[in-house]
Amino acid sequence: MLNEDKIRLMTKITMFEGKERRKIECANRYFLWDYTVRGLLRAFFGYTACFALLFGVWGLYNVEQIFNNFTLDTVFAIGGRAVWVYVVGLVCYLLIALVVAIARHQSAQRALVQYLGKLKHLEKRYGPKEQAKTAGKGGRSA
Amino acid sequence: MMAFLLVKERLRLFYSKFYLLVRFLAKFALAFACMYALTHAVGYMQRIKGWPVILGVSAVCALLPYSGAAILLGGVMLAHLQAVSLDVCALMGVFLFAVAVLYYGFSPGDCYLLLLSPLLCALKVPYLLPLIVGMGTNLAGIIPIACGAVVYHMLVYVKASAGVWADMGDMDILERFVQTLGEMLSDRMMFVMVAVLAVGALATFLIKKLSVDYAWVLALAGGLMAQLVALFVGQLQFDIPMDIAQVAVGMLVCALLACVAWLFLFSVDYSRTEYTQFEDDGYYYYVKAVPKIAVSMPDVQVRRLNPGKSGGKAVADAKPAKSGAPVMPGQQRKDAAGTSAGTGQPGGRAVRTGMSGAAGRPGGVAAGDGAQVARQGLEPGGGAARSVVPSAAGRPGGVAAGDGAQAARQGREPGRGAAQVGAPGKTGRSGQASGKVTSIADRQDRAQRRGGASDGRGDL
Numbered sequence: 001m002l003n004e005d006k007i008r009l010m011t012k013i014t015m016f017e018g019k020e021r022r023k024i025e026c027a028n029r030y031f032l033w034d035y036t037v038r039g040l041l042r043a044f045f046g047y048t049a050c051f052a053l054l055f056g057v058w059g060l061y062n063v064e065q066i067f068n069n070f071t072l073d074t075v076f077a078i079g080g081r082a083v084w085v086y087v088v089g090l091v092c093y094l095l096i097a098l099v100v101a102i103a104r105h106q107s108a109q110r111a112l113v114q115y116l117g118k119l120k121h122l123e124k125r126y127g128p129k130e131q132a133k134t135a136g137k138g139g140r141s142a
Numbered sequence: 143m144m145a146f147l148l149v150k151e152r153l154r155l156f157y158s159k160f161y162l163l164v165r166f167l168a169k170f171a172l173a174f175a176c177m178y179a180l181t182h183a184v185g186y187m188q189r190i191k192g193w194p195v196i197l198g199v200s201a202v203c204a205l206l207p208y209s210g211a212a213i214l215l216g217g218v219m220l221a222h223l224q225a226v227s228l229d230v231c232a233l234m235g236v237f238l239f240a241v242a243v244l245y246y247g248f249s250p251g252d253c254y255l256l257l258l259s260p261l262l263c264a265l266k267v268p269y270l271l272p273l274i275v276g277m278g279t280n281l282a283g284i285i286p287i288a289c290g291a292v293v294y295h296m297l298v299y300v301k302a303s304a305g306v307w308a309d310m311g312d313m314d315i316l317e318r319f320v321q322t323l324g325e326m327l328s329d330r331m332m333f334v335m336v337a338v339l340a341v342g343a344l345a346t347f348l349i350k351k352l353s354v355d356y357a358w359v360l361a362l363a364g365g366l367m368a369q370l371v372a373l374f375v376g377q378l379q380f381d382i383p384m385d386i387a388q389v390a391v392g393m394l395v396c397a398l399l400a401c402v403a404w405l406f407l408f409s410v411d412y413s414r415t416e417y418t419q420f421e422d423d424g425y426y427y428y429v430k431a432v433p434k435i436a437v438s439m440p441d442v443q444v445r446r447l448n449p450g451k452s453g454g455k456a457v458a459d460a461k462p463a464k465s466g467a468p469v470m471p472g473q474q475r476k477d478a479a480g481t482s483a484g485t486g487q488p489g490g491r492a493v494r495t496g497m498s499g500a501a502g503r504p505g506g507v508a509a510g511d512g513a514q515v516a517r518q519g520l521e522p523g524g525g526a527a528r529s530v531v532p533s534a535a536g537r538p539g540g541v542a543a544g545d546g547a548q549a550a551r552q553g554r555e556p557g558r559g560a561a562q563v564g565a566p567g568k569t570g571r572s573g574q575a576s577g578k579v580t581s582i583a584d585r586q587d588r589a590q591r592r593g594g595a596s597d598g599r600g601d602l
Contacts, residue, residue, distance in 0.1 A: 046243040053236045061323050063316065093244070100248055 006126050013118045020111045027108035039101035040094055047093045051086050146405045147437045153406075166204050169211065173203030176215050176257055179264050183297050186225040186304065190218060208253035209246065215257065219297075226304050229319035233326070234296060241289045245282075252286050259290020260297070263335075266388055268294075269396040270403075272339045273365045276346025277358065277408060284343045288336045295332035299325065334376030342369035353430065355412040362400045366393060409435045 017024075026035050059066070066078070157164050177196045185191045190199075199218060203211035216238050223231040246253065255271065262268045268291060275283035303325070307318070326332075346365030350357055370393060377384050410432045418429045 042247060046247055050240040050243050053239065057233065057236055057323070060316065061320055064320070097248075 003126070006122075009118075009122050009125070013115070013122060016115060016118060020115065023104075023108050024112050024115060025108070026105055027112045030105070032102070032105050032109075035105045036098060036101045039097050043094055043097035044090070047090055048086075051089065055082060055086075143405070144437070146402075147409065147435060150406050150409075151437050169208075170200050170204035172254070172257060172261075173211055173215065174200035175261055177203075177218065179261055180215070180219055180222065180297075183264070183301050184219070184222045184226070184304075187222050190221060208257070209250045212253040212256055213242075219293075223300060226300065227307050227318070227322070229315060229322055230296075230300055232319075233323060234293075237289075237292070237296075241286075245285050245289070249280075249282060252283055255283050255286040256290050256293075259287045259339075260294035263291055263294035266392045267395050267399070268335065268339065269342060269366060269369045269393060270399050272342030272369065273346050273362055273396065273400045274403060276343040276365055277350055277361060277403075281343065281347050284340050287339050287343070291335045291339055292332060295329055295335065296326060299329060330376075330380040331382050334373070334380060334382060337376060338369050338372040341372040342366070344368075355415070358404060358408050358410070362397075362404060366397055366400070369393075411435045 030038065066074070174196065177200050181191055181196060189195075199214060203214055206214065220231050220235055220238075223234055241256070255275070259268065259271055262271055271287050272284070275281070275287060303322070342365045345368035346361045349364040350361035352360070354360065370389075373384075373389065376382065411434070412432060414433050416431045416433075418427075418431070420427050420429075
């Protein structure tokens with residue numbers, strides 16, 4: 001005979017799993033520190049690539065001006081300014097990435113706790129021990 | 143209002159039934175609209191301009207997640223741009239790459255906003271998206287909307303300049319690149335539009351957060367007004383030529399669409415707001431609970447009653463009948479006979495009416511009269527009576543229509559049938575009536591045989 005309560009509980013867990021799987025995954029697979037470092041590394045490389053591309057576009061746009069005043073001092077001045085912009089932008093972007101990674105991991109952890117709670121509930125009500133107990137009494141499992 | 147809610151409910155049911163198909167079709171429609179607009183605006187590559195390609199790409203996009211669809215459509219756009227100018231293609235490529243890496247690294251779920259934004263800009267209703275973003279999703283949605291607006295203005299620029307580029311074919315590519323980028327960056331309208339969209343989303347978001355009644359309606363109106371003001375300020379500041387009539391029509395359309403979106407997505411009933419207050423060890427809590435408006439679908443079924451089969455008493459078919467009026471949250475719906483129907487008052491005597499009417503005031507009497515309806519159906523020798531008339535009941539203290547006891551008296555007269563009425567009805571709050579009068583005499587007789595007392599209410 002079908003145990004409707006159990007089916008309902010398991011369906012709820014499966015739905016939760018399906019809905020929050022991606023969210024839970026990061027808490028399931030990584031510790032907070034690892035996940036944050038991973039996010040920061042991704043942000044660093046992404047930002048660096050974008051900065052390089054945008055700097056290239058800017059260089060092309062101002063290529064005439066640069067070559068007209070091409071001296072070592074000009075190159076150093078442009079380089080210094082570019083590094084300054086790069087560092088400031090990178091720090092801001094990494095801060096955002098840090099906040100997002102921490103918030104996401106914490107939210108995933110909360111979801112994971114919820115998920116584990118549901119599983120525990122299932123185990124408690126319908127686990128092997130409970131089943132054995134019910135079977136020992138000679139009662140029905142439903 | 144109620145019609146909208148019923149349509150919403152119907153759509154919800156339809157979606158829950160065919161959600162895979164609906165999602166596929168919605169994605170297909172979005173991708174098709176984007177492809178069509180793209181081809182119409184910058185369709186310079188002949189190979190991918192035809193209908194088969196447009197339909198094929200749309201179908202593939204419909205199968206992909208939104209991020210995949212955005213990448214595919216971005217590729218198609220770059221291919222078209224490459225056909226007309228390599229430097230513009232490179233610029234657009236760098237821009238899209240930067241957006242993809244810097245923003246979509248964080249929230250890839252917002253890609254549909256990046257697709258919708260240029261599309262709505264092309265339809266001259268770009269003011270709608272900030273309202274939706276401000277009302278619903280997180281505020282970071284401003285970024286894809288703004289990026290979409292930039293893409294749209296770049297495409298407009300390309301469309302306007304393609305003829306000129308064809309004329310200066312012998313120009314050095316670097317020179318053309320500098321000229322193109324300079325002209326793109328000098329497009330003030332693009333920056334003004336980005337600012338307008340950001341201001342609109344921010345204003346909507348902030349007003350929505352206020353703890354006042356009708357905050358969401360105010361947020362929509364405030365968001366639209368903020369966008370209008372920002373647009374005029376930008377126009378005055380940068381002296382941008384603007385078609386006022388077009389802006390006005392766009393705003394009006396946005397207001398209408400926003401109202402529809404509000405009704406479909408965010409409808410709540412402020413008149414049933416409840417306040418509560420409690421405390422724990424650390425805090426006092428002041429809670430304001432605003433119920434969402436929800437209706438259940440009217441589902442009218444008529445029970446056919448055949449008189450004369452059991453000593454002149456009414457005999458009902460076995461087919462169960464559902465009562466049919468929409469029910470607000472917090473209200474009960476029970477079988478009408480002898481129990482309260484939609485009033486939320488235990489033991490209420492509401493017996494359903496089907497008569498039209500609108501008891502719209504506090505203390506008003508809900509539409510119709512169960513007894514009257516019962517009488518209609520209880521003519522000597524009569525069979526089943528049916529009355530399906532919309533009713534609009536509903537304010538606090540409203541009296542539910544009909545009287546179970548009265549109806550019971552009618553139903554007990556020998557040789558008469560019984561009436562059942564199910565009506566799709568408008569309901570406001572308590573005071574709504576819903577249900578049917580059915581086989582009253584039968585049941586009361588049965589109850590008496592069992593030895594129980596019948597008052598024409600509880601045993602029905």
